[in-house]
Amino acid sequence: MTMQQTPLLMHRLMDRGAMLQPDVEVMTATADGARSQTMLETRNRAHQLAHALNDAGIEIGDRVATFMWNGARHLEAYHAVACMGAVIHTLNIRLSPVDLEYIINHAQDKIIIVDADVLPALEKLAGKMPSVEKIVVAAEPGFENWETSLPNAIDYEDFIKGKPTKYQWPEIDENSAMGLCYTSGTTGKPKGVMYTHRANYLHTIAIAMTDVMGLSATDTLLGIVPMFHANAWGLPWVACMLGMKQVYPHRFMVPDHLARMITDYDVTISAGVPTIWQGVKGLIEANPDKYKFSALTRLTCGGSAPPPSLIEWFWDALGVEMVQGWGMTETSPLATISRRTSKRKHLEMGDADRAANQAKAGLPIPxxxxxxxxxxxxxxxxxxxxxxxxxxxxxxxxxxxxxxxxxxxxxxxxxxxxDVAKIDPEGYIIITDRSKDLIKSGGEWISSVDLENHIAGMAAVGQACVVAHPHPRWDERPVALIIKKADVELTPEQVIAHCESKFAKWQLPDDVLFVDSIPLTATGKMDKKVVRAQLEADGYKLPDQR
CATH class of the missing domain: 2.30.38.10 (Luciferase; Domain 3)
Incomplete structure (x- = not known):
């Protein structure tokens, strides 16, 4: 053995940026601007949080959950929990109470760190989280006077106050767990993906590469991808490793606020799903002189494939490269990347051909x-x-x-x-379909089968079929087709109200259609390909498109 066998642990990366660039800012959006702290302050506060968690009984391998927007305190939690040997479990603030209850109890979370403005959503689970011993409430400006019915709640600042700014990170096995994220992308209960230090360490270094995201210490990141969604595509880890300036939008996710942050803070790179960038595009087209993206060079787009026209618009109008990535919660998440120029031969391509290439899922990451x-x-x-x-x-x-x-x-x-896909002679992955009938709306999965099963539980329903229908903003939205039982009354409003008892608002069907029959395959299964084709052939439009 000729090389040192140093374990690949995240603390070797996470403290680096603060050591090399201590004065670089980490900014969190507020109603009238942003609050700022330095990388060194962020690092010190992460160490304080680790001490506070340890004093509260958190040990190596314990799950600490976050129920938070993107912001500096969420970043501190990423840093502290993972590096101290515990497991950072990011809870999706968009999930229904039913899914949240299952996930928290399945993970056996011991502490939940929650943003004060989303406390009401967590309070719906009062008395249903037996493993949770403490709630730590992070209050951004405007929410300092929070109150909650949840037991054992403490303010984040009081929780870390007076704790040492140096925590001795443990030397543990590099295959130890450091992160947990649940995916509801298939039928049945959500499934947890446990990230290890070794996996996250390698993913972090890989996505910073020039031919992947091309990240450097000179970049300013606007972190739009939720930190509760598949590690925010790994960007917070890379930003701390390199010492990048970081800007987080917290709850201010509307296009106007995002565009102002890109303009005001000289953002060089950002990441989000296509619906985010379609919204920003519409805003700029309506206000061509209001925003100046003078520093912005590239946007990473994932969750679903951006249309080539969107890719071309950002390049033609702003000189901004749209970098497409494909991956899943199960892939940490980035697996492929598609750049404007991914190979030497692309230097000779025209803009339209480059945009077509960028619209593919991309080339595998090394x-x-x-x-x-x-x-x-x-x-x-x-x-x-x-x-x-x-x-x-x-x-x-x-x-x-x-x-x-x-x-x-x-x-x-x-x-x-x-996914069902093709691979072209250049090695590009081209996603053609899904082997399961999932609906991808705004970058999030919706299970058509779970909706069908829930609707079919209504006494008046004979059969239910839920399919995806194209939507110009959300990519896809669910439509429910229902065969009613004979001689019963049932309205679309009743179906939606029934679904609201289990599903989050964004998961609800956009429309309910009553039909006499649903096409079946030779084996008696609902033929959703035929259903989708019939809707298209009939010129069907979703309610908000009529």
Whole structure:
């Protein structure tokens, strides 16, 4: 053995930026601007938080949950919890109470750090979180006088007050858990993906590479991708590693506020789903002289494929490259990347051809293997024509779900992604369909089967089918088709009200259609491909598009 066997632990990366660039700012949006602290202050506060958590009984491997917007305190939690050997469990603030209750109890969270403005959503679970011993409330300006019915609640600043600014990070196995994120992208209960130090360390370094996101210490990041969603695509970890200036929008996620932050704080890179950038595009088109994106050079877009027209508009109008990434919660999450110029031969391409390439899911990030397989697990040619089940493997790819065996999701060391894809001769991944009938709305998954099963539980419903229908802003929205039982009354409003008892507002069907029959396959299953095709052929439009 000729090399030191230093464990790949996140504390070796997370303290680095503050050491090399202590005066660089970390900013959190407020109603009238932003509050600022330095990288060194952020690092010191993270160490204080680690001491406070340790004093509260948090040990190596314990789960500490966050229920927060993107902001400096959420960043401190990322830093503290992971580096002290505990597990940072990011709770999605958009989930329904039913899913939140299941996730918190399945993870056995011991402490939850919550933003004061979203306390009401967590209070719905009062008395239903037996493992939770303490609630730590982070209050941004305007919410300092928070109150809650939840027991054992303490203000974040009081929690860390007086704690030492140096915590001795433990030397643990690099395969120890450091992060937990649940995905509700398939049927049934949400599944937990447990990230290890080794996996996150390698992913963090890989996505900073020039041919991936091309990040450096001179960048200013506007972190729009939620920190509760798949590690915010890994950007907070990279930003702390490099010492990048960071700007976080907190709850101010409207296009006007985002555009002002890009303008006012000289943002060079940001990341978000296509609906975010479509909103910003519309804002700029309506106010061409109001915003000046003079420092912005690139946007990372993921969650769903951006249309080539959006990619071209940002380049033609602003000279901003839209970098597309593809991945899943199970892939930490970034797995492929598509840049304006990903290969030397692309230097000779015209803008339209480059935009078409950028609209593909992209090339595998170094370190990962991606293949397409037929129904008998034979590999298929990379000819841009053959399509099959997309599988992936590598050092930051999930190998099992947390306390939830799902052998049908894995094959011979590969993760089965649930996507159907082609691979072209240049190695680009092109997603063509989904092997499951999931609905992707605004970058978030909605399970059509879960909606169907819930609707079918209504006494007046004979059969229910939920399909995705294209939407210009949200990419897709759910539409429910229902066969009513004979001689009963049922209204669309009753169906929606029934769904509201289990699902979050953004998961509800946009429309309810009563039909006489639903097409079936030869094996008696609902043929959703035919349903979607019939809606399109009939010229169907969603209610907000009529």
């Amino acid at each position: 370190g990962l293997e991606i293949e397409i397989f037929d129904d008998e697990w034979n590999t298929l040619p990379h000819d841009g024509k053959a399509f099959g089940e997309l599988l992936i493997r590598g050092p930051w790819i999930c190998s099992e779900y947390f306390n939830n065996p799902q052998p049908d999701k894995f094959h011979d060391g590969w993760l089965i992604t649930g």
